[in-house]
Amino acid sequence: MIERSLFSADHEIFRESVRRFIATEIAPFHMEWERQGIVPRSIWEAAGRAGLLGCSIPEEYGGAGGDHLFDFVLVEELARAGVTGPGFAVHNEMVMPYVLAFGTEEQKRHWLPQMVRGEAIGALGLTEPHAGSDLKSIRTRAVRDGDSFVISGQKVFISNGQLCDVIVLATKTDPKADTGGISLFIVEAFREGFKRGRRLEKIGLKAQDTSELFFEDVRVPATNLLGPENGGFKLLMKNLAQERLTQAVRSAAVVEAVLDWTVEYVADRKMFNQTLAEFQNTQFKLADLKTEATVGRVFVDRCMELFMAGKLDGTDAAMAKLWLSNLHGRAVDECLQFFGGWGYMWEYPIARAFADARVTRIAGGSIEVMKHIIGRSLFSVSSKSAK
Known part of the structure; x- marks a missing residue:
C-alpha cells in the first residue's frame, strides 16, 4: 500500500472526528432519508456545530481557517461510508468558494458565517x-x-x-x-x-x-x-477545476471502499467447497481493480497537491474526473457481481454504490466534455510547439 504523505496529523485527527460524526449522526438514519428523498435541516446544523462546514473559510468569516485538505477529508470520509444524502460538497466545495473568492466584503460577512454554522444552506x-x-x-x-x-x-x-x-x-x-x-x-x-x-x-x-x-x-x-x-463565465471557469477534482476525490474513495467490502465478502463466501477468494478469477479481477485504484489514488493526490499550490489547471482536473469516473462505474459493477443476488439488494452497500455511481459520468461535466477539454489541450500544445 502506497503511503499517503499529503495529510498532516491535524488532518488525520479531523478525519477521526468526521468518522465519528458519520457513525453517530448520519449512518443510522441514512436509509430512512433515502426513502424520504431528503435529509433534515438538523443534520446541517449538527455538522456546523461539529466544525465540518467551511473548514477552509477564514476565521474572520466564521470558518476554521484551515487549508482545503480538511474539506477533502470530509469528501473522502462521506464517500467511504457510502453516505450521499447531505449535500455538504456543493455547499463547501462550490457555493462558499464562489462567495469567498468573488464576493464583496459585505456579502462575505453576511453569508459565510451562517453557512459555516449550517444555518444557511447553499x-x-x-x-x-x-x-x-x-x-x-x-x-x-x-x-x-x-x-x-x-x-x-x-x-x-x-x-x-x-x-x-x-x-x-x-x-x-x-x-x-x-x-x-x-x-x-x-x-x-x-x-x-x-x-x-x-x-x-x-x-x-x-x-x-x-x-x-x-x-x-x-x-x-x-x-x-x-x-x-457580464463576468460570470470567467469566474465559473476558475472554479470548475476544483469542482471536478472534488468529484475525482469522491470517486477514488468509493472505489477503495467498494474493494474493501468485496475482499471481505469473497473471503467468507463459500462456493463449490471453497471461498470465492480462492478462485483465480476472483484474484485476477480484484488485482486489476486494486492496481487501477492505486494508480487513480496517486494521480488524485497529486492533483490535490497541485490544487493546494494553486497550480491545478482545467486539463489535469478533467483527466482526473475522466479516469476516476470511469473507474468508479466499472469497479462497482464488477464488484457487485461477486455478491451475486445479494448485490442486487438495496440493504447491501454495494447495491446503493452501484446506483449512486452512474451520475459521476454526467454531473460536473460529462466524460465526453472532459475528453473534449483534454483533446483540445493536446492540439493547443501542438500549435504552440509548431510556432
Missing part, C-alpha cells in the same frame, strides 16, 4: 433543461431595472434545491454576447417570485434532494451581483 444554480455542460446556452435572464435586476428562468438538477436558503445563480445579462454575457448573482430563497419545483426522483443519490427551481420576475438588488456584471 445551492449552485447552473444547469437548465436546455443547458448542461454548455453553460453558454443558459436562458435564465437578469434584466437591469434601476438599482435592481429582475431575474426570470428555470434551473434543474439542483442539489440542495428543496433546502437551500441561498443560490449562486448563473444568468444571462447580455443575451447578444457569448461567454461575456453571463453574470452570477446571490439570490435569497425568500425573494418573491422564487419557487421550488419538484423534488426529482433519481436512479441513485436518493437521499440527496435534487430539484427544479423557478424564477418568476425575481427582483434582487444590484448589490447581489457576485463579481462583475
Whole structure:
C-alpha cells in the first residue's frame, strides 16, 4: 500500500472526528432519508456545530481557517461510508468558494458565517433543461431595472434545491454576447417570485434532494451581483477545476471502499467447497481493480497537491474526473457481481454504490466534455510547439 504523505496529523485527527460524526449522526438514519428523498435541516446544523462546514473559510468569516485538505477529508470520509444524502460538497466545495473568492466584503460577512454554522444552506444554480455542460446556452435572464435586476428562468438538477436558503445563480445579462454575457448573482430563497419545483426522483443519490427551481420576475438588488456584471463565465471557469477534482476525490474513495467490502465478502463466501477468494478469477479481477485504484489514488493526490499550490489547471482536473469516473462505474459493477443476488439488494452497500455511481459520468461535466477539454489541450500544445 502506497503511503499517503499529503495529510498532516491535524488532518488525520479531523478525519477521526468526521468518522465519528458519520457513525453517530448520519449512518443510522441514512436509509430512512433515502426513502424520504431528503435529509433534515438538523443534520446541517449538527455538522456546523461539529466544525465540518467551511473548514477552509477564514476565521474572520466564521470558518476554521484551515487549508482545503480538511474539506477533502470530509469528501473522502462521506464517500467511504457510502453516505450521499447531505449535500455538504456543493455547499463547501462550490457555493462558499464562489462567495469567498468573488464576493464583496459585505456579502462575505453576511453569508459565510451562517453557512459555516449550517444555518444557511447553499445551492449552485447552473444547469437548465436546455443547458448542461454548455453553460453558454443558459436562458435564465437578469434584466437591469434601476438599482435592481429582475431575474426570470428555470434551473434543474439542483442539489440542495428543496433546502437551500441561498443560490449562486448563473444568468444571462447580455443575451447578444457569448461567454461575456453571463453574470452570477446571490439570490435569497425568500425573494418573491422564487419557487421550488419538484423534488426529482433519481436512479441513485436518493437521499440527496435534487430539484427544479423557478424564477418568476425575481427582483434582487444590484448589490447581489457576485463579481462583475457580464463576468460570470470567467469566474465559473476558475472554479470548475476544483469542482471536478472534488468529484475525482469522491470517486477514488468509493472505489477503495467498494474493494474493501468485496475482499471481505469473497473471503467468507463459500462456493463449490471453497471461498470465492480462492478462485483465480476472483484474484485476477480484484488485482486489476486494486492496481487501477492505486494508480487513480496517486494521480488524485497529486492533483490535490497541485490544487493546494494553486497550480491545478482545467486539463489535469478533467483527466482526473475522466479516469476516476470511469473507474468508479466499472469497479462497482464488477464488484457487485461477486455478491451475486445479494448485490442486487438495496440493504447491501454495494447495491446503493452501484446506483449512486452512474451520475459521476454526467454531473460536473460529462466524460465526453472532459475528453473534449483534454483533446483540445493536446492540439493547443501542438500549435504552440509548431510556432
